Amino acid sequence: MVRGVYIHIPFCHQICNYCDFNKFFFQNQPVDEYIESLGKEMALWKEQLQDAQIETIFIGGGTPTSLSELQLERLLTLIHQHIPMNHVVEFTSEANPDELTLEKMQVMRKFGVNRLSMGVQTFDQDLLKVLGRTHSNEHVYKVIENAKKIDFPSISIDLMYGLPNQTMEQWKYSLQEAFRLKIPHISSYSLLVEPKTVFYNLMSKGKLSLPGEDLEAEMYGYLMDEMKKQGYSQYEISNYSHEGKQSKHNLIYWDNDEYFGFGAGAHGYVNNTRYSNHGPLKKYMQTIDQGEKPLVMQKEVTFTEKMEEEMFLGLRKNAGVSLKRFENRYGQTLTEAYGKEMEELIQKEFIVIENEFVKLTRRGRFLGNEVFQYFLR
Structure with missing residues (x-):
């Protein structure tokens, strides 16, 4: 939705x-x-x-x-x-x-x-x-x-x-x-x-x-x-x-949910597809005047990419990523999907599992981009 x-x-x-x-x-x-x-x-x-x-x-x-x-x-x-x-x-x-x-x-x-x-x-x-x-x-x-x-x-x-x-x-x-x-x-x-x-x-x-x-x-x-x-x-x-x-x-x-993007250079995420509009005003407006959406890029998000985005967007939140929501969305547990990565990050004290959520530690917040790289394949 x-x-x-x-x-x-x-x-x-x-x-x-x-x-x-x-x-x-x-x-x-x-x-x-x-x-x-x-x-x-x-x-x-x-x-x-x-x-x-x-x-x-x-x-x-x-x-x-x-x-x-x-x-x-x-x-x-x-x-x-x-x-x-x-x-x-x-x-x-x-x-x-x-x-x-x-x-x-x-x-x-x-x-x-x-x-x-x-x-x-x-x-x-x-x-x-x-x-x-x-x-x-x-x-x-x-x-x-x-x-x-x-x-x-x-x-x-x-x-x-x-x-x-x-x-x-x-x-x-x-x-x-x-x-x-x-x-x-x-x-x-x-x-x-x-x-x-x-x-x-x-x-x-x-x-x-x-x-x-x-x-x-x-x-x-x-x-x-x-x-x-x-x-x-x-x-x-x-x-x-x-x-x-x-x-x-x-x-x-950050919840990895969908949204419309309207305007020159805007980005959106609809029907499992990420898209962006033409940036130059003339091109943006001409395309619309021709009765067409001003899209310059459309990319369907793969199953693996959706899981990656769930992790690196969700971990930005202090609440973290819900284990239950992840399993419901992707049909596998977080451990099944990223067991090795999770183990290493826990050992480094970059993430912690609390109350059924995976979240960054204070130390992990300082090194967020480094943590996110673990979930990009």
Whole structure:
């Protein structure tokens, strides 16, 4: 059963130095036409959408809040027109702090958006400039104030560590500022330098100074400890929340369940097939105008690949992988499928079996990618 919908808005008023998502500088782009194409794409999936039980919708980017109020209203109208809303419990939009006005928030609330995911990344003004971000801390405080003023049900921010020349003191300060906001969810990731980014080009030229592995590990350890002290539960390698405020949409990914992906460069997983859309706007929109889904790749997931994904996605969650669910899904026990790997990982104290779940130990969380490799054949 398909449970989620992801919708991609690929426009940005500023391109960040670390971002490798499909995105385009806003100026002179066919933004209104793109929004109409999104509606047409959703219509092409009408039959599958009607058969699904959609629980979550996530508008990501790029920057959804780069849209004007009218454009945002048109997008949300099309979403309601094409996506069955009767089972939706979580409706998220990503946001930039310097673009999310009170008026845009009110439009979102009018159409049922009940969760904001805001890209803060750091509260250090110098590091914000290094990242290519244009907002200030005052923008963040104002957005949170406005969101609380109109009773926005859930708010999350993203923070990054392992940034160029970032010190432990800068990291501690960012966390302290985040805790002052008293919001129910925080996502925190280490910087990954991806190809086709400004940071990648700088690194290739030896001009990007990053913290070493030891300092990055210290930052992660401090993050986990402080989150716990502040009353946040870690429910996934990079995500922390108050009770009942976990990201239900992202849990669909980590539960290895299916979801639609709409928009230029979006990815989806439907009917046992992973797919991706054309990234270039012209190609994406032309294909839709011809009455065809804008698919550039489709791959049916094999039985073995499904088991692999069950493991490396499920182990990201603190709850881990359910032994019972694995056996029900794949007709064999976890020990039958991965006995040798499990034994070795238990010996290394990277995983543990507790209450019928296999989960990462604290040590395993520091070396998650190494653990996941054990389940890839």
